[in-house]
Amino acid sequence: MTSARNPSQPSSAGPRAVRILPVPLGDALVVCFLAGYRGILTHYNRSGPLYCPGPDKCPQSTHRSRVIFKGYAPVAWWRKDLRLWQPDVLEVTERLEEQIRGRELRGEVWSLSRQGDGSKNDAVVGEFCQRFPAEKVAPCFEILSVVQRCYHCPDLRFGATNPLPAPVVLPMVEGEAPALPLDRPPPASVPASQEEIDALRAKMRRTFGLNRNRDQGDSPTHGKNGQAKPLPSE
Numbered sequence: 001m002t003s004a005r006n007p008s009q010p011s012s013a014g015p016r017a018v019r020i021l022p023v024p025l026g027d028a029l030v031v032c033f034l035a036g037y038r039g040i041l042t043h044y045n046r047s048g049p050l051y052c053p054g055p056d057k058c059p060q061s062t063h064r065s066r067v068i069f070k071g072y073a074p075v076a077w078w079r080k081d082l083r084l085w086q087p088d089v090l091e092v093t094e095r096l097e098e099q100i101r102g103r104e105l106r107g108e109v110w111s112l113s114r115q116g117d118g119s120k121n122d123a124v125v126g127e128f129c130q131r132f133p134a135e136k137v138a139p140c141f142e143i144l145s146v147v148q149r150c151y152h153c154p155d156l157r158f159g160a161t162n163p164l165p166a167p168v169v170l171p172m173v174e175g176e177a178p179a180l181p182l183d184r185p186p187p188a189s190v191p192a193s194q195e196e197i198d199a200l201r202a203k204m205r206r207t208f209g210l211n212r213n214r215d216q217g218d219s220p221t222h223g224k225n226g227q228a229k230p231l232p233s234e
């Protein structure tokens with residue numbers, strides 16, 4: 001996929017071809033939505049993402065793989081270096097779509113970042129910043145041809161929705177603290193009597209043949225020549 005992995009380019013403010021803009025690793029990407037997003041379903045293979053035209057038209061071997069939703073929205077993103085808004089097509093991941101679903105997006109400014117350890121599958125997290133009044137927002141532009149070019153598929157059509165169900169979001173609740181095992185005092189230990197210790201030592205000597213010869217290099221049950229020797233008489 002020929003998407004813009006480094007959105008800091010180009011360095012001039014002249015006209016340029018609009019590109020697909022994934023949320024990059026590193027610094028947050030600040031975008032102003034020019035319109036809402038539209039979606040397609042995709043698969044992923046070794047060469048990258050593939051457009052899924054639906055189970056009737058998608059090759060079976062491809063359609064067996066996982067279906068991934070991707071949304072696309074016309075945005076202008078803030079070029080801090082140029083102090084200009086650059087038009088591009090934002091790639092909306094499944095996780096980001098859940099965060100912006102159902103909103104009137106035109107004019108909304110969001111800060112987007114990729115959380116995690118730097119892998120390309122890290123979740124995109126969005127934070128709403130502000131809403132610009134309509135007269136301050138750049139005009140919208142058609143994104144279909146940009147996405148068709150990206151997937152090399154002139155038949156690509158929007159209209160898919162994110163197949164993942166909405167996340168279940170619940171607040172934390174107050175309640176009584178649980179009695180954890182670590183909170184309980186340890187059970188009282190009963191010290192062994194001297195008689196019990198002596199009896200245990202005697203039993204170990206009978207069982208394992210422990211004696212002083214061990215300190216002199218003998219094995220507990222065999223002499224220096226490896227011959228068996230009688231157990232202690234205890």
Ligand SMILES: [Zn+2]
Nearest residue numbers: 052054058063
């Ligand atoms: Zn498919």
